[in-house]
Amino acid sequence: LDNLKLGRRDNLTGALSNPRFELHVxxxxxxxxxxxxxxxxxxTGPFDIAWHLAANSDIRAGTSDPDIDxxxxxxxxxxxxxVLRRQAIPRLAFAxxxxxxxxxxxxxxxxxxxxxxxxxxxxxxxxSEAVISAALESFLQQVWILRFPNVVGPRATHGALYDFASKxxxxxxxxxxxGDGSQxxxxxxxxxxxxxxxxxxxxxxxxxxxxNIGTADSGTTVRYLAEAVVKRMSPVARIRYVxxxxxxxxxxxxxxxxxxxxxxLGWVPRLTSDQALxxxxxxxxxxxxx
Ligand SMILES: NC(=O)c1ccc[n+]([C@@H]2O[C@H](COP(=O)([O-])OP(=O)(O)OC[C@H]3O[C@@H](n4cnc5c(N)ncnc54)[C@H](O)[C@@H]3O)[C@@H](O)[C@H]2O)c1
Numbered sequence: 001l002d003n004l005k006l007g008r009r010d011n012l013t014g015a016l017s018n019p020r021f022e023l024h025v026x027x028x029x030x031x032x033x034x035x036x037x038x039x040x041x042x043x044t045g046p047f048d049i050a051w052h053l054a055a056n057s058d059i060r061a062g063t064s065d066p067d068i069d070x071x072x073x074x075x076x077x078x079x080x081x082x083v084l085r086r087q088a089i090p091r092l093a094f095a096x097x098x099x100x101x102x103x104x105x106x107x108x109x110x111x112x113x114x115x116x117x118x119x120x121x122x123x124x125x126x127x128s129e130a131v132i133s134a135a136l137e138s139f140l141q142q143v144w145i146l147r148f149p150n151v152v153g154p155r156a157t158h159g160a161l162y163d164f165a166s167k168x169x170x171x172x173x174x175x176x177x178x179g180d181g182s183q184x185x186x187x188x189x190x191x192x193x194x195x196x197x198x199x200x201x202x203x204x205x206x207x208x209x210x211x212n213i214g215t216a217d218s219g220t221t222v223r224y225l226a227e228a229v230v231k232r233m234s235p236v237a238r239i240r241y242v243x244x245x246x247x248x249x250x251x252x253x254x255x256x257x258x259x260x261x262x263x264x265l266g267w268v269p270r271l272t273s274d275q276a277l278x279x280x281x282x283x284x285x286x287x288x289x290x
Pocket of ligand 1: 001002003004005007008026027028029052053054055056057071072076083097098125148149150151152157158196
């Protein structure tokens with residue numbers, strides 16, 4: 001289910017040719033339509049798990065209009081839970097985010113708390129985790145909360161790398177970068193992310209499983225990212241930093257994940273943060289050239 005507000009049908013070309021895949025263009029806030037579709041689809045066999053990735057992925061938009069995250073990040077979760085309850089779908093894997101942690105000087109661990117997010121997006125993801133945990137008490141059987149870092153790779157619809165590539169396409173002589181370039185975060189390649197998501201759901205055997213998914217290094221700076229994109233896409237471009245240590249309101253300028261819990265479960269990423277970005281820059285540049 002996707003309302004294709006931010007997602008693109010083109011990105012599903014491969015999946016759409018698979019007879020085992022079905023796309024329903026639906027808003028999760030249209031509860032009646034979602035209940036109806038889920039009931040119809042479950043006639044061919046019950047669903048045993050829901051993977052919930054729908055959200056507002058535009059953090060900046062959610063800062064200027066908090067209704068966006070209420071509706072697309074939180075109410076999507078709230079409504080999906082109603083569908084799971086009605087259809088007796090017992091298991092849920094949820095795409096959460098590092099944004100739930102807010103700003104911390106130390107490596108982020110799953111046991112940290114209390115948590116004070118600094119964006120509406122992070123707040124609504126944390127609220128989603130909370131209602132999922134409550135649903136586990138009353139009707140769900142098993143849950144996996146997957147806390148993503150920044151994710152990069154082909155077919156992106158948003159994010160710093162996507163923004164830089166779009167800006168350079170429009171203005172090849174200059175790249176404007178929000179902040180001073182010192183922001184430093186872990187970037188995970190989407191191929192590693194999907195591998196980890198499947199691994200965690202296969203191996204996380206608790207009733208409530210909660211994992212950071214990330215790289216073991218301390219991350220990559222925005223300066224590194226800007227220089228890599230310029231070098232690959234428009235070597236003549238001048239990089240202009242707008243200044244300030246944050247990119248925008250709600251941006252967590254620096255964080256590093258502890259992935260010790262995930263490593264203990266048996267999963268380690270193939271690529272470091274720098275390697276993930278280098279690969280994604282190449283993929284996005286190749287896509288742009290087509
Ligand atoms: N990409 C990242 O760096 C990152 C980091 C942390 C968490 N996440 C989370 O991972 C998930 C996937 O993110 P993504 O980067 O692929 O972003 P995305 O925008 O490509 O995917 C989110 C999808 O949700 C859909 N959607 C939004 N509101 C909806 C609604 N009301 N009803 C139905 N569909 C709706 C959008 O159309 C979009 O296709 C999201 O939950 C996001 O918050 C992503």
